[in-house]
Every structure is written in structure tokens, then in C-alpha cells.
Amino acid sequence: MNYLKYGFYGFILSLILSSCSIFQKDITYKQSTSVSLADEMQLEIYQDTATVAFEKSFYEEIEADAKKKKEVDLDELYASFENVPEENLPVFSPEQTALQVNAMSGSVELKYTDEVQKYINRFVSKSGRKYMSKMLALSQLYFPIFEQILSEEGVPEELKYAAIVESALIPNIMSKAGAVGLWQFMYGTGKEYGLEINGNVDQRCDMIASTRASARYMRELYQTYNDWLLVLAAYNCGPGNVNKAIKRSGGDDFWSIYEHLPRETRRHIPKYIATYYAFFYHTDLMIAPMRDMVKYTDVRTVMVDKPMHLGQVAGVLGLKEKDVAELNRTYLKGYIPAKENKSYRLVLPTYESGLFASYQDSIYGYNRSEYFSNEGKLIAKKKDIYPSYGVNGTGTRISYKVRRGDYLGRIARRHGTTVRNIKKWNGLRSDRIRAGQRLVIYTNKTPKTYRASTKKVKAKGKNKKLPYLPEKYVYHTVKKNENCWSIAQKYEGVTQDSILELNKIINPSALRVGQKLRIKEI
Template sequence: MIIKKAALSFFLLLSIQLFSQEIAKVETKLSYLDSIKKTFVKDDMASCVDSLWAKQLTDLDLYNNLNEDIKTINIDEKVDYELPTDLLKARLKAMDEKSPFNIEYNEGLENIIKSFLKNRKKSFSRLLALSDFYFPIFEEALAKENVPLEIKYLAVIESALNPKAVSRVGATGLWQFMYQTGKQYNLNIDSYVDERSDPLKSSEAAATYMTKMYAIFGDWDLVLASYNSGPGNVAKAIRRSGGQQNYWNIRKNLPKETQAYVPAFLATMYIFEYHNEHGIRPDKSIIKHFSTDTIMIKKQMSFKQISDLLDVSVEQLQLLNPSYKLNVVPFYENQNHFLRLPKEKIAVFTSNENRIYAYVQHEMDLREKPFQLTNAIALNDIVNYTTQSITLPKTKYYKVKRGDNLGEIADKYSVTIADLKKWNGLKKNTVSYGKSLKIITNESIVRTVRKEPKTNKIPLEIVTNNQKIAASDVKNNTITKADTVSQGKSSYYVVQKGDNLGNIAKNHNVTVEEIKLWNHLSNVNIQLGASLQIANKEADIKQETAPTPKLENIEYVVLKGDNLGKIAKKFGTSLDDLKQWNNLQDHNVALGSTLIVAKNEVAIMNRASANTFKKKENLASVSKNTSTDYYVKKGDSLY
């Protein structure tokens, strides 16, 4: 028994030792974020503000409660609170001596001061904490415009010092600017940013507004009233009061909310000036404005990424950067955006800027990418299948509405008036109300095709029976075997960025009209990534001698915005030739008319027999007698 216990103890001891060695061998795998932060150069920094407290300060309950008080309070109703009237009069007089506002005692003002002291002491404790950060910003902006610094208390009434406050009518920010007013004062508003919530920029706009209103009324009490109800309502109240211009004399003729607005402002000023005397102590301050700084952002990043990198709570980032609506600092090429941080975090950011942006890029690379069309031409032999965009005709019907005309309908579906008339058997440019018009449009679809095995490259020099060959000086009449191979198969080209039909046709030795014909295109517009056929599917040349080109005039239907000069430049001809071929007396052309833009007046003779050109009449007769057979394929139509 003793031997068995000793053996068991020895086995346990050995197992513990082996297990501890295995644990020692395991290395903790660091995440990419931890590896980035591990390389940071850190200094001794003060602790961050508690995130829960920051969140509480940004809640909208204080704004909602204070806003409701101002709307519903009855300043004529007496409030039971221990504040001697004589003492209040003395304090108001002392405030009046230091202020350009008319701060005079009256029962209405006494009632609203007592109401705030009785019901809103806790609210003012929080407001005093917030004022440590916001008031220096307000005072700087107001001083620049020579506006009384007491106006800073107006932001308490407007938004309860909450830059995210939004009223029921859409007024936003510390100073409650409406959308149009914000735009009027150059406050940028887009999907990412709302500068009405930016403390600096909105304060500058508010100071500018106050200056303009004072130039109109010449009285700061009336400026406050106009800020709440608009200058028009203040002007009407002055007229209804017989021309009196003291706020307290015209108050009864102002809107109901404005009647309590200025008294609420003065009551707020009193409580901020005498909060110690009433036992109101500021709550924990979020942060002093002078202990923060800004840094320009060079790559879009979210508050979550910044929080993870710098160990700053998202709530504090929201509090310091309230103008970013989606908790994202965007990056625009032509506009700078700044991030406000505590100064010690600014030091961390600037010391590790490259590493921070590397982490942001890493996060961006991990995001799912949008669908991208695969090129129709494979670049290697690894993939056996590829996708291909092809354009096919599609028939639609449009019911003519009142006021419609063929031109508008043609523009809507990117077709020509001539085509509309041909498809619907119309002889005139007018169309009756309620008629259904047949419209054939091009529709791009993506299909999967098997790749051909990789072979030796063949120069893409496709010889076809077209106007370009008939009008050029052909060096010889013999078609090489390589040319025959190219002609026996259809060739495709994937549209690249910056391409147009003109340069594609030039690069592949074909004409624009041929590309349009082979791909059923009604105009010269092409889609990026589309696959274009650039060799005639019907061409199957079995002989080594080129046949006589078919002699046909090339026609063009005049589109909206065309003129004779543009058409001549497009088809490489002269204005005089266009006028002669189409019997035009001047440069005017009608929308939808058909013009001859190239004449087949020359043909290539067989060099073995002659090297000269015949007369036009002989060529015409040769062209008439030449016939071409075409075998109908599945899906073909006469059109």
C-alpha cells in the first residue's frame, strides 16, 4: 500500500512538472492592434476622464427638461423660495452695472429665478461643469465680434450646453441653428459632418448673427428676442406697442415662448454669477478647453479605432468632437478635418502617426470589397472560366403621355427619332396621345464562358469589306494566313477607362459604324468593362484573294446637339463634301434627319490587271451586280 501511494505521488509530481513546462512553451498570440500598440512611444500621462460621467454629460435629458421649463413656465406665478426681494434687487443692480443688458428687478424675473433655484439646482451643477469647457470658446468668438460676453449664457437656454441638441423643428447644436441659417453662415452640413454642432464654428456664426441684429435694433434685449422668434416678430411687437422699444414694454405682444425667453436668460446669468451663495457646486468637470488640442486627420478613421489605439473612451471623443455625425472622422481631398483630443493623447498620436494610419489601413483592407466585373480576356491559364459582358437588343413599349414628343422620348431611351419612326411605321414627327410606341434598346448582360487554350499571339489586323478599305490605298490584294485565322473567328475587346468607339475603331483598323452594327449599338456610348465584338461574325473568308468591296454610302442620323462641323470632324470629311452629298444650301441640319457622311466613289482594282481607277458609273454597275449570301442564325431578325 505504501509503495502504491509513493508511486502515485511520484506520477502526480512528474505530471505537474511536465504540464508547467508545456504552459511555459505556449506564447500568447498578439492581435494586430496589440502589436501596433506595443510599439507606441508612451510618456507619463494623466488618467482619462471617466467614460460613464462623460456619457451622462452628453445625455439629452437636461436639454429636454430645461427646454420644457422655458416653454411652460408662468413667470407671473409666485414661487415659494427663501430669497429676500431686497437682496435680489441689490444683486441685480450690481449685475446691471457691469452689463450692457437692461437688468432691472421685476416680479416676473424674481419668480423665474426662484423657480430655477427651487427645481433646477442639480441641473445647474451639471451646467457649471460643462461651462468650464465651453465658455472659453464662446468668450473668444464673442470678443472677436465685440459682442457682450454675457451672450454666452444664451447657449445654456438654447441647448443646455449640449452640441448634439436638436429641437422639434430641426434646430441643431449649441446655438440651435436651423439648416438654412447654418448654410447662410457658411456652416458645412453633409452626411458625415454637421458644423452646427462644432463649438468653434457655430460660436463664430452666432457672434456674427448677434452683430447684424444689433445693427438693426440697437438694443441687446431685443437682439435676444429676435434670436428666439426672428426679427420680423420683434418688429411687429414694436408696432403693436405703439413704437416702444424696451423688451419689458413689448413683451406681451411677442410670441408666448419669447415672453419667457429673456427672463430665463437673465435668471441663468444670475444663478451662474451667484451659484456659490445658493449652495450650488459644480459637478466634476469633463476637461478644461486649454488642456485639449487638435490634429489634422490624413485618413478616414472611426471613433472606435481611435479609442482602441489611444485608450480614450468613445464617449469622450463624442464630447470633444460633436460635429462628426456618424462617429467617423472623414477624409476629403479638398477639405481638412481635425480631431480634438486631450493634449497628452495628442503627443501619443503625433509620436506614432505612421503606425496609427497603418492600423487604419489594415482594418480597411479587411472589409468586404464590392463586386467587380472580371475581364473577358483571361490573363493567365490558371482559371478555366471567365465572365463576359455582351450587349443584346431588348424591345420595350412606351405609352405616349400628354405633352410628349418624339424628341423627348428618343432622348429618354437614348435612341434616334429616325429609329422610333421606323420601328413604329411613323411618317411624321408627331405622335398621338395614348399610343404605345415600340422601342428597341441595348441591354448588357454578363455570361460565363470557357477560356480558349493559350496560343501564339496573332496580330489583330482584320480585313473586312468596308468603306475604309474601299477608300484607302491597299498595298496588296493577298490576305495572309494569319489574317484568315483572325477573320474566321469573332474577336472581342474589353472596354477600358478612357476608351471611346473612335479610338477602339482606329486601334483595330475598323470603322465606328461597323462596331455599332456588330454590337447592336444605337449610339456611340459604351460601358466601362463591356465586351465589344470587333470582327464580323459572318466573315468566313476561305480564299486567299480579297473580294471586291461592296460599294455603299455611309449614312448618319442627326442627334440632339449635333451640327455640321461636329459631324464632319467625327467622320473625317469636309463641310463642303457634306453639303454637296446632301444638297445642303447652308450649315443648318434638322434633328433626326439622315445625312450621307461618306461616299464610295473609289474601289480597289486587282493589281495584277491594272493599277488605275474606273469611272464612277462603271463602279456603280459593278456594285449593283455584286450579291452577298447570308445564312439566318438563331435569334436573327430583319432589323
């Protein structure tokens, strides 16, 4: 056939076909005067044994390589790390580390800084490697759960490393500020995102419920900041501090507002990046998960619709009660307060979770008189394997109504406790309170003492006048409509209570315009 009549394309086609005789055996041409030129030249190749053979060989080779990588015995690889002398452990230069960090960036934009390097140095030190080894072991249980939930909620999976920075993957840990759990929820924020928190149940310690709540909180923060590092910053120090830093700096990403953030948050994000780095390159750094640290990593959940104790679950399913408790830190006393219209989640090893449905009635009745009274009330004494998470205090629980002129320092002194405790019991992020607000307080004082103390404090209406020492203190001149709380917001690291204490103020409502207040020591 004369292909030249089709012009340039025909010429090219004739060259290809003349140089490949194997194609000419198996090609059928479609010609029609009623179709376009392009359709006339369309070829159907039914068989090309040479090409098929080449492709099959090529893809088999790729699949074999991939299979080899998957079949690497990680236990064997990790075991090889144990015999490497300390002086032979890999060390990367700052230039190499910077390239490695930059190569990790995905949805979360990472940046190498001196502060990041400082934390990396800690993690690759002798004690740091041991810590990371523990985190790698714990992650085998928690990370598959985190990844699934973060993905479902539209949050980058890289944010799973934030849980290590927040809690070191300890489900029942409590911070000094009163934040609890893997994702460090304060009481108020936890309740806001649907977590149940009471004397029997604290879902801030629930690996599933707390992760879901955390993902939703972070997703909402992202809608505000459109920067995942800013989300982590706001998660750590609160949106208010991030907003102030943005306003002061004029920036709109984490690194542009870095210098204006609280010191703890300036450390928090570099630590997150360094943690991510240590996990991402743990085999290159020869860090292996700690052996035998986590007993169960393959777990499933079942729903419980009858009240029962974890001791009953363990007894029937042949597990240790301590192991069941470690998977279910949610239940503060080991008691699952389920009922017909309210079921609760129970985490079990995969095999035992399959047995639960068949043995649920047996579990419910197992040694029941040791755990519950005839009326169904819990009578089993709380064991040490069920630690308290700090939601409740000691002493008498009272509900205190905040009065005009009250501040946390005064309330704490009046009830024989501390500001930190009051904030912890009530999930307060700041020292700000308002008249009429109800606070939960645990105290060993009697109500009569409160009334006498209140009258005594109320009688002292005048504040002491202190000497003016500008060489020792930073001062603030009170303006119209300002109070101690609003003044504290203008200075980093300053609280309403610290101003009251520093100025010996006993009646905050007695501030006057033009008054000079000590803010902090120079």
C-alpha cells in the same frame, strides 16, 4: 532761496519744503533764465526713502490679499456646500435679488421682474440647484471656448449664458422645430452662416464652428437692433416677429415691446437673466459644479487632413472612443471625411492633442480594414455613441417640387408625414413655401401613390362652406390680394396651416374677397 518772488506758487512750495525736511536732502532744482516759470519750478525727486518704503509696503499688502483670493481652494469651498442642510441654504428676498440683478448689468442691460424672480426661484429649488450644478460642470468645458470666440467677434461675453437657455449645453440636442446644437441652428440658417450639414458632418454640433456662426449672427442682429436683449429675442423667435412687435408697440428696446412678443420669447429672456444670475452668484447661493460629470475640460484642437474614424484616434492615443465622440459630436457616424484639400477640426484632451501630430500616420493605418473598404468607403457600423441629430428621416428620400396651391399640410398628408417633419428636414422657420421650391421629404409611399393622390386632390377645387360662429371663433374678412399666409402673419400664434385646417380649405387659391375665415377659437 527766496521762493516768495515766484508769487503764490512759490509761497505754497516754500511751505511744503519747510515742513518736509527729508525732501530737502534729495531735491535738485533746475533753473534757467531762458525757460518758463513753470520749468524753473519743476522738481526732480531722485530719492525719497520714506515714500518708497510706504508704497512698497502698501502694494505688497494689496498683492498679498489678491493672492489669498486666488488661492482659495474651490474644491474645498464647493465640498463645504454639500454638508449644508437644506433649511440653512441662503435665501435672498426679492428686494435683495433686485439689487443683485441690477448690479450685474454690463453690455447687456438687465432688469429685475416678477418673471425673472419666478425662474430664479426654480433654479434655487432642490431640483433647480441640481440642474444648475450640472450646467456649472459643463460650463468648465464650454465657457472658455465661448468667451474667446465671442470676444474675437465683438459680442459681449455675457451672451454665453444664452447657450444654456437654448440647449442646456447639450451639443447634439434637437428642438421640436428641428433646431440643432449648442446654439440651436435651423438647417437653413446654419448653412447661411457657413456650417457644413450633411449625412456625415453636422457643424451645428461643433462647439467651435457653431459658436463662431452664432456670434456672427448675433453681431449682425445687433447692427439692426442696437440692443442685446432684442438680439436674443430675434435669435429666439426670428427677426420678423421682433419687427412686428416693434411696429405694434412703437418701442425700440426689449422691455418696451415685451407684451407684443410671442409667449415663448417673453419667457426666454427672463430665463436668460435668471440663468446669468444663478451663475454670477452661484457661490453666494452655495451651488457647486457637479463632481466628475465632465471628464475633460482642458482641450485643444488639431487639424485632420486624411479620412479616419474616431475609433482609430481613440485606439492609438489610448482614449475611450466614447470620450472622443463626446468632444466631437460633429461627426455623426464617427467618420472624419478629411482629404488633401479639405481638413477638419478634431477636439482632443490637451495632452493627447500634443501626441496627435507624431502618431497621425499610425492612426490612419490603425485597424483600417475594420473601418474602411479597400476603396476607402466607410464600412464600420454606426455605434450608439454616435446618435442621429434628426437631419435625415426614415424611408425613401425624394425631392418634391412645390406646385401652385400647395401648402405644407397638403404635402405632408400626400407623403404620409407631418408638417413638423417637413419643416425640420428643410430648416423652415415658418409655413411659407412658394411654387417651384424644392423640398426634401422622407416617405414610405411609392411615387405612384403621389401621382394618384395629386390628381385626386386637384380634382377637388371647391372649399366647404362652414357655419358662421362669431361667439366661438375669431374671424377675418378676406381683402384683395390676401392669401392664407399673409392673413396668418397678422395674428399671433396663427399659421397658414392652422387657418387651412380650421376652415377645411382644400384649395387655398379659391379664396374670395369678402369671405370670412376662422382664425382661432375664442
